[in-house]
Amino acid sequence: MLAPERRRYLLQELSVRETVRVSEVAHTLMVSEMTVRRDIDALDGEGVLRKVHGGAARLRGTQEAEPGFSVNLGRQRQAKLAIGRAARELLRPGATIAISAGTTTYCLAGLLTGLEGLTVVTNSLTGADVARRSTGGEATVILTGGERTPSEALVGPVATAAIRSLHVDICFLGVHGIHPDGGLSTPNLAEADTNAALAESADRLVVLADHTKFGIRALAPIVPLAAVDTLITDAGIPDEVRSSYAELGVNLLVASGTGEPA
Structure with a gap:
């Protein structure tokens, strides 16, 4: 799975859940936890989610924010x-x-x-x-x-x-x-x-x-x-x-x- 697809999956999960865990995403997508952490770091840098211990959290008002490049x-x-x-x-x-x-x-x-x-x-x-x-x-x-x-x-x-x-x-x-x-x-x-x-x-x-x-x-x-x-x-x-x-x-x-x- 390419990085844009993984990152889109992360944001889709956060549209219905408040948080996601690195271990769960890695297991679902069959990639390493390090890969998921890198994706979270990139999306956190783009301002479309918030990196937290062990995973990522939805931003308030994310639906109104401009999507990041990798997502689009x-x-x-x-x-x-x-x-x-x-x-x-x-x-x-x-x-x-x-x-x-x-x-x-x-x-x-x-x-x-x-x-x-x-x-x-x-x-x-x-x-x-x-x-x-x-x-x-x-x-x-x-x-x-x-x-x-x-x-x-x-x-x-x-x-x-x-x-x-x-x-x-x-x-x-x-x-x-x-x-x-x-x-x-x-x-x-x-x-x-x-x-x-x-x-x-x-x-x-x-x-x-x-x-x-x-x-x-x-x-x-x-x-x-x-x-x-x-x-x-x-x-x-x-x-x-x-x-x-x-x-x-x-x-x-x-x-x-x-x-x-x-």
Whole structure:
């Protein structure tokens, strides 16, 4: 079992129980207790649970908190890979692009092999690392700086100011929610400002969002739907939702397939 799956299991258990014990989780998942402790340490560092003696405890208000990166990475994994592959087809060597933080955009960042002369601007700690590795260190990767969120995003005034000083050809933006009236949104106020700056820095805004993001209107708006040039989603989107967004004039691209196994 991969780390994202183990960590998702831990959080699922804590959604119905106040605490979990390391020994019980290790036995259920058939892994070592040391592995479970490392997972708990990582999730405690992301602020989505509390490490206690012998296990982990649920945080108050966890349901309202922004999920950690490793938790989200395991959700809709195959759909995100398919979306990333469809987004990759929009790129050409020598492009200057922005990639926002998020797990779907992370999948795109891992698919940049073979694109020479890329410049990648990102506010994602994980995205910067995987972009560098997927291009064999050949791409110019610019990390914005800023304050770190549980989703491994760099946000706040420092990140926003850095982004507003730059210009890119395409911005690939991941979002928490897409709504006909509310546009693109996120639960994090600072991340909304930073993502808006990313969107405004680009000649073309491409949104990467799996089908579960549709109909969600989170706390902080980023940009309206009218600002989106292309919205890439997966084949899980219901026909009626697809039709309703087409009627709104959204250029919706549905990625074929489900990506490669994680």
